Amino acid sequence: KQEVTQIPAALSVPEGENLVLNCSFTDSAIYNLQWFRQDPGKGLTSLLLIQSSQREQTSGRLNASLDKSSGRSTLYIAASQPGDSATYLCAAVNQAGTALIFGKGTTLSVSS
Amino acid sequence: DAGITQSPRHKVTETGTPVTLRCHQTENHRYMYWYRQDPGHGLRLIHYSYGVKDTDKGEVSDGYSVSRSKTEDFLLTLESATSSQTSVYFCAISKEVGYTFGSGTRLTVV
Numbered sequence: 001k002q003e004v005t006q007i008p009a010a011l012s013v014p015e016g017e018n019l020v021l022n023c024s025f026t027d028s029a030i031y032n033l034q035w036f037r038q039d040p041g042k043g044l045t046s047l048l049l050i051q052s053s054q055r056e057q058t059s060g061r062l063n064a065s066l067d068k069s070s071g072r073s074t075l076y077i078a079a080s081q082p083g084d085s086a087t088y089l090c091a092a093v094n095q096a097g098t099a100l101i102f103g104k105g106t107t108l109s110v111s112s
Numbered sequence: 113d114a115g116i117t118q119s120p121r122h123k124v125t126e127t128g129t130p131v132t133l134r135c136h137q138t139e140n141h142r143y144m145y146w147y148r149q150d151p152g153h154g155l156r157l158i159h160y161s162y163g164v165k166d167t168d169k170g171e172v173s174d175g176y177s178v179s180r181s182k183t184e185d186f187l188l189t190l191e192s193a194t195s196s197q198t199s200v201y202f203c204a205i206s207k208e209v210g211y212t213f214g215s216g217t218r219l220t221v222v
Contacts, residue, residue: 042216044202100157102155
């Protein structure tokens with residue numbers, strides 16, 4: 001059974017800092033890994049999708065990597081801004097069409 | 113989110129009453145999911161559907177049933193609501209570019 005873990009649970013950084021959020025999964029036979037952002041009281045916004053054949057994906061200041069052999073994914077945020085404050089969720093799926101398995105998230109606070 | 117709508121957005125109901133939440137998609141995707149989100153537990157799968165009349169249980173399916181009579185609609189029913197079912201419920205669809213979630217339904221059982 002796939003399990004997804006995110007460390008740390010919470011992170012506070014000053015504006016402008018580069019940071020890395022970590023995600024680990026127990027079953028390396030994943031199909032996709034997806035990173036989401038969730039603002040308080042809101043829904044999930046998809047940030048990046050990494051397919052199993054890919055090693056990384058980039059969107060603006062965000063870069064997500066996937067290392068299936070070690071069971072890890074990282075989300076790198078460059079030059080953090082207060083608007084980046086949110087909870088970041090990592091989710092893995094083992095087979096096309098099957099459900100995402102979520103980590104519990106990392107709550108990021110960026111201070112100005 | 114674009115293409116997926118949940119209703120109602122908020123609901124307060126009494127213990128023991130039946131409740132139905134609706135998820136509607138406009139993009140004809142085969143796979144649809146219901147999750148609940150609770151502090152300390154994160155997002156957990158309740159039920160999912162892989163086609164009209166084809167559904168299966170997820171991790172936390174006890175106390176819930178689902179129906180999918182049309183591709184575009186996936187209904188979640190709490191047959192007799194309990195306080196432990198107070199939660200935020202999210203519907204999702206599986207697309208080629210990943211999974212997309214609805215805006216959620218905040219359900220309070222009093």
